[in-house]
Amino acid sequence: MRNMGTEPVKSVRVLTPSGMLGAGWDHATIERGIALGADVISIDGGSTDSGPHYLGSATAKTTAKAVARDLRSLFTAAAEAGIPVIVGSCGTSGTDRGVDWVAGIAAEVMAEEGLDLTVAKIYSEQNAADLKEHLNAGRVHPLPPLGELRAETLESCTHIVGAMGHEPIVAALRAGAQVVLAGRATDTAVAAAYPLMMGMPAGPTWHAAKIVECGGQCTTNPRAGGVLATIDADGFTIEPLDPTVSCTPITVAAHMLYETVNPFEMREPDGTLDVRDARYTALDDRIVRVEGSKFHVAGQYTIKLEGARVTGYETMSFAAIRDPLILADIDAWAELMRTMIRQRVGQTLGLADGEYAFDLRLYGHNAVLDDLEPESGPPREVGVMLLVNAPDQATATAVAKVANPLMLHLPAPGMDYLPSFAFASSPAEVERGAAYEFVLNHVVDCDDPLSLFRIELRENTRA
Template sequence: MNDSSVRVLVPAGMLGAGFPPETVERGLALGADVIAIDGGSTDSGPHYLGSGTPKTARAAVAADLRILLNAAARARIPLIVGSCGTSGTDGGVDWVAGITAEILAEDGLGLTVATVYSEQSPEPLAERLAAGAVRPLPPMGELEPGTLRECTHIVGMMGHEPIEAALRAGAQVVLAGRATDTAVAAAYPLMRGMPPGPTWHAAKIVECGGQCTTDPRAGGVFATIDHDGFTIEPLDPTVACTPTSVAAHMLYETADPFRMREPAGTLDVSAADYRALDERTVRVEGSRFEPAEQHTIKLEGARISGYQTMSFSAIRDPRILGQIEDWAALLRKVLADRVSRTLGLAPDDYAVDLRLYGHNAVLGELDPASGPPREVGVMLLVQAADQATATAVAKVANPLMLHLPTADMAYLPSLAFPFSPAETERGPAYEFVLNHTVDVDSPTALFRTEYRKAAADA
């Protein structure tokens, strides 16, 4: 199979984010050969991988899927979803597959669905680690076998190959576990014989839907990949792609704006040329792809780091706000003294994170602003080995966050708790502990695929 071009419709940057239905219709009218959309990310932190839960609402995912499944069925083109359920765990794949099955049954769509699972077991990975096949990515250090066993979930980040294999086996809908954002859009064009340089570059540009356009809120994008390069345009006819907006996306989530590693090799766009074909369409040529000598799969894993309780209060007192850093330091000191005296806890038994929103909670010392703020929200986050300890520390802090005066105040100020109770138990906290690669002999070896045929209603 080797076509002159392949057209990829990417309706949004993530399943469940929503998109105007008419933009998908326009993509079909332009002759889309495949619909591709990412289903998740690690952007929102380790909780979703560690807990195996999605960050998106079921109703939002179902609404997007209904539009896309019906569009794919009418146009008789494949639909590919990657990193299902946010982090690509097996449970996340099954969650999206369950929603898909409901829609297929309700709408009478007889489509073959492939579910590609990416979750990994610790023991086989420990064997690969012992054989020297697992290496850290910065800033991680060498991996200990015990860390693998502490992970609540581990996923391998697949490239395009498992997705392509499912398509070749006859799948009309591919629901993949953890995958590179680019693999979702690259799999079908590569299967159809498009060259890897333009294909991987186009896939990188479209990974976040309309983010490479002049209005990311307007929907997705449409890429046409051929043997010399690719063109890209927004699905909304009132929005534009420009050479700057397209080229700028190579800066997004990459350590090097000219080179990006995939499991199968490295994309090199250092010689790429971006030019406007008209006021809203961009042509890109000159992208290259360097195959890797060793195929690798990135591993992601998270474990429970403790349990958290949060408390929040607000300060408007100008006297405190004029010396807010001193007040925060005093709060930390008094809290530590009281926790030691009343709970008998040592400093190593718990951790306190105090953030001053409205002052420096986001940038910290990098913030160049000077002068007292008008109001500050004080967020106290306590973490301990168990929930009861974290909550006990937060309760000790309660009167301090409500009435702690500065050293020069002759009265007790009244600050403000927005909630009652003031303490909110956040449950287990997770941390990423795997950012490593594992050498594989086959790009599909770590992944498992199942097929389900939905019978259309008569």
């Protein structure tokens, strides 16, 4: 392996091939990044973007074959170059099961390729009982818009993770890891860990990490592959790995608008990135130089908690409408549908409103923007999605079945015949299983950045 922080360096090059492990890329872009002198490969393995299901169920949104394909590309290139690979938020949500899942795939890939890399697994899942001790000690604080955390909320979660900063990753690298498979981590910590370990300043490092977190999204063609960031004492440069694509001051600066409350600030466990004075300069038609980024160390180190719990069980059905008489006033028809469902469910199943819930979404009309939809006039066709939530799967499906004749034949007010609609599938009812919701948006005060995380190292047996 190359110098791991034992000697001072003037710059560090971070190769980020994509915004997420499993998304895929052209291996030629990885080879180009290695040829340009990459010192580390970092990639995010997950996100909360896809909703609470993946955390609540501890399952991945990516398929194992896609993850294996990407790890093969990374491991073969990194092993030949002698540089580490860092993956954050393994298994989409960073649960312990997600880390082990990616580690199992990684082991298979290395065996197939004849590689024996030292692997560190960093677990970020949290125990409700331990968190209640922190809560009782006054070390847990809410983030807007949530209020004070209750112990019952912790107990109701199926899985809770803490979003680690760069420190556990650095600890794993210093212990000799050539591959770091981290649980839930901030997207930026994955890219910032190695440069910070090598002595690069916090301002440029965290800013560069933010820009590269989504790979090529900061370029003129996000589909073309990843980027290479070169961080030094005064700032950083960033260039695409595809030679036909460009970074511009606008595409780079604009990424600070992505997933941030404030486009000039970004909070990490140990402080806040401040880019108010950052200057973005085009060095040529492909490469951008950034200087002036600052990092303000916080008075208290904090770890953000994410938790999800079951809210019930869902059954869905979907029908398509193209009848012009109904589409002429689809909102009136939808309101009638809601009324009829409540009446029929009460009559047939004896359920009151509080014992189940349903949502009727009109795709092609206002399902995306609802009351904010600017267009007026009747749509040409509408897809009607009925989503039922109940305390158990059988009840959710029973409600959907009661609604079935209405989803197929309900006439609009004033119609003197039964129209026919088209179900998307047979059977019409699709059981979706448990539904989850995020319930934690809180931070824990920590005196030790490593205290909430556990590192396991598998030694390289050929070393």
